Amino acid sequence: MSSDVMFGVAHFLRRIGGAVTGSISRLGFASRFLVAIVWHSPQAFRRIHLTIREIYFAGVLSLVIILMSGLFVGMVLSLQGYETLKRYGADEQLGILVALSLVRELGPVMAGLLFASRAGSAITAEIGLMKTTEQLAAMEMMAVDPLARVIAPRFWGGVVSLPLLAALFSAFGIFGGYLVGVRLIGIDDGAFWGQMKAGVDFWPDVTNGIIKSLVFGVAVSLIAVFEGYDAKPTAEGVSTATTRTVVMSSLAILALDFVMTVFMFRGGAQ
C-alpha cells in the first residue's frame, strides 16, 4: 500500500522533472537552430527568389486580413475613445489616443498575433508535412541543405513581412479612426490631425513600434520554422506542432511586448 503511494509520488515527480528538462532542452535546441539559420543565411540569400517567394506567401497573402482588422480596430478605438474623452471635454484629443494606441501597442501586437495565426501556422504545417513525407531527408540525400533551401527563406520572409504588416495595420487603423472620429462623429478635421502630430513623436513612438514588430517577426518566424522542423513525423504530430506555433507565438508576443514596453515607455518622456 505505502509502496504504491511512494511509487505514485515518484512517478509524479519524474513527470514534472521530465517536462522541465524537456522544455529546457527544446529551448536549447531552438537557440542552436536560430544560430544555424543565421549561419546558413548567406547561402539562402544567394537564391534570393526563394525568400521573395516566402515574403509573398507570408506577407502579401496576409494583407487582406491585416488591413481589414486594422481598419476595424481603429474604428472601434475611435468610438470607444470618444465616449470616454467626451466626459472630460477632451474629445479633440481623440487623434492622439488612436494614433498612440495603434503605433505603440496595437499595431505591432495585433499584427503579430494575426501573422502568427495566418502565416506562422501555415509555415509550420508546410515544414512539418515536408518532414513527414521525408522531403527534408530526400534533400539531404541530394546534398541540398534543407536549412538553407527551406528553413532560412521562410524565416527571413517572416522577419521582413511582419514590420511592414504592422506599419500597414497602424496606418489603416489611424485611417479607420479618422473615418469614425471625423466623418461619423464630427470632430474637427484640423484638431484630429493637429493634436495627433503634436502628441506623436517619430522618435521614440513610431520607431519603438517598428522595433517591437521586428522582434515579434523574429520570434514568430523562429517558433514557426522550429515547430515545423521539430514536429513528430505523423499527421497528429503536424497538427500538434501547428497548434503549438499559434499558442507559443501568441504567448511570446504578449510577454515580449510587456518586457519591451517596460524598457521603452517607462514613465513617459522623462
Add this chain to the structure above:
Amino acid sequence: MNRSAIDLWVGIFVAIGFGAILFMALKVGNLMTLDRAAGYRLEASFDNIGGLKLRAAAKAAGVVIGRVEAIRLNPKTYEALVTLRVDNQYQFTRDTIASINTSGLLGEVYVALDAGGDTAMLKDGDRIGKTQSAVVIEKLISQFLFDKAAESGGGGAKK
C-alpha cells in the same frame, strides 16, 4: 504563380509597407517639424519649474518655436537649469523673459519666451537673464489665506 508575378506583388507589398511608415513619420508623427538636430541652444534658470518635462514645447506668442532639451539642478544655487533648443529661423532679443506657463487648467506645461526691445540678439549657448517660475497653486492658496488672516487679524487689533 510564376516568379515575375510574385516579384511584382512583393514589390507592391514592400512599397506600400514603407509608404505606411512614411505616413506615420510625416502625417502622424512630427519627424519634419523641429527635429532635435536643427536649432540653437538657450539656457534659463528657474526657481521652480513646476511640472515641466523633457521635450515640452517652447512657445513665443503661442507659436511653438522649440523644445526643452535638458533639465538639470544647479547644485550651487539650487535652481533648475533648463536647456531649450530653439529653431534657427527665430532670434530672440537679449532682454527676453522666459516664463513657465500652463495651457489651460489641466493642459501641458510649456516655456513661454517674451521678446523685449533690445537690439542685441541671444546667441547659441546664451543664458536668458530674466525668468519667471512656475506658479504653484498650493503656495498661491496659502498666500491668499495668510493675507486674509492678516487682514482680519489687523482689523481685530484696531478695534
